Amino acid sequence: MFEAYENGCVDVVCVPAMTSLVGATPYFDQVLRLTSPRIIAEYTKILSYSLMASRDASFSMATKVVGHPVALQEVAGVARREHAPRRAREPWGSDMFPG
Structure with missing residues (x-):
């Protein structure tokens, strides 16, 4: 670029x-x-993040949250409080996709 x-x-x-x-x-x-x-x-x-899942999935079914390391850090407070306090978080960067 x-x-x-x-x-x-x-x-x-x-x-x-x-x-x-x-x-x-x-x-x-x-x-x-x-x-x-x-x-x-x-x-x-203002950045926002989206959850991608299959149509029949619900958040209660999730066992871990995967995202870019910076995104995971930026939403960590909200995730801990409201959405995923006991779900594992796994960093996955845009440069980590198999090529």
């Missing part, structure tokens, strides 16, 4: 630079390494 921007193949790249939990994301350093980045805007975006 950044290579395509540097080579002029794309005009705009939109990346998350900071999060409230982890601070600067890995993208932030990549933006700083660009030859001449042009920062157009910065804005706060």
Whole structure:
């Protein structure tokens, strides 16, 4: 994505630079390494997370919650209090999918 921007193949790249939990994301350093980045805007975006399950599933059937490590941390308080206090949490990053 950044290579395509540097080579002029794309005009705009939109990346998350900071999060409230982890601070600067890995993208932030990549933006700083660009030859001449042009920062157009910065804005706060409220993130939401979705639960994916089969149609006949219910949350009470779940034995564990799998998600990106940062997402799991960001929702940990709510999950403990309301939704999944006794369910195992398993981190799974977007770079962990078999390829």
